[in-house]
Amino acid sequence: MKKTPRINCQECRTQHKCCEFGAWLDLDAAKKILELGIKGADFFHLVKDDSYPSGYATSTSVEDGRCVFLTKKGLCAIHKIDYSLKPAHCKEFPYEDGKLSPFAKYLCVAVKSKPKRKKKKSPGRK
Ligand code: SF4
Numbered sequence: 001m002k003k004t005p006r007i008n009c010q011e012c013r014t015q016h017k018c019c020e021f022g023a024w025l026d027l028d029a030a031k032k033i034l035e036l037g038i039k040g041a042d043f044f045h046l047v048k049d050d051s052y053p054s055g056y057a058t059s060t061s062v063e064d065g066r067c068v069f070l071t072k073k074g075l076c077a078i079h080k081i082d083y084s085l086k087p088a089h090c091k092e093f094p095y096e097d098g099k100l101s102p103f104a105k106y107l108c109v110a111v112k113s114k115p116k117r118k119k120k121k122s123p124g125r126k
């Protein structure tokens, strides 16, 4: 069985890199985030999705290639005010359901920079 790689976000020097595309979250959670009064807070898309508690999902807006909740210092404004409201996908990333997220290879610098293992040559082959 393939081992899930261990990635420590605390050691990441470019934590904002995985926030370039924003995140999906439950519509009711988005409404609570709007009540926090974060400057520039905005959401777009509304889709019916029964895997979310309210039955609807929305996404944080993205401006200039970054989630609108990403502060100038590269931190998440929601996390700073109320961690419990930070989208679950963001809390989990680069994992998803206990496994490495399929998006990790595109968004996580730690996964992208992992050196690829060289294939061992079988003896006698050039
Ligand atoms: S909500 Fe916060 S952690 Fe999630 S993508 Fe936006 S800035 Fe990053």
Ligand code: SF4
Pocket: 007, 008, 009, 012, 013, 014, 015, 016, 017, 018, 093, 094, 107, 108, 109, 110, 111
């Ligand atoms: S998920 Fe990857 S890019 Fe994002 S903070 Fe963690 S190590 Fe850094």
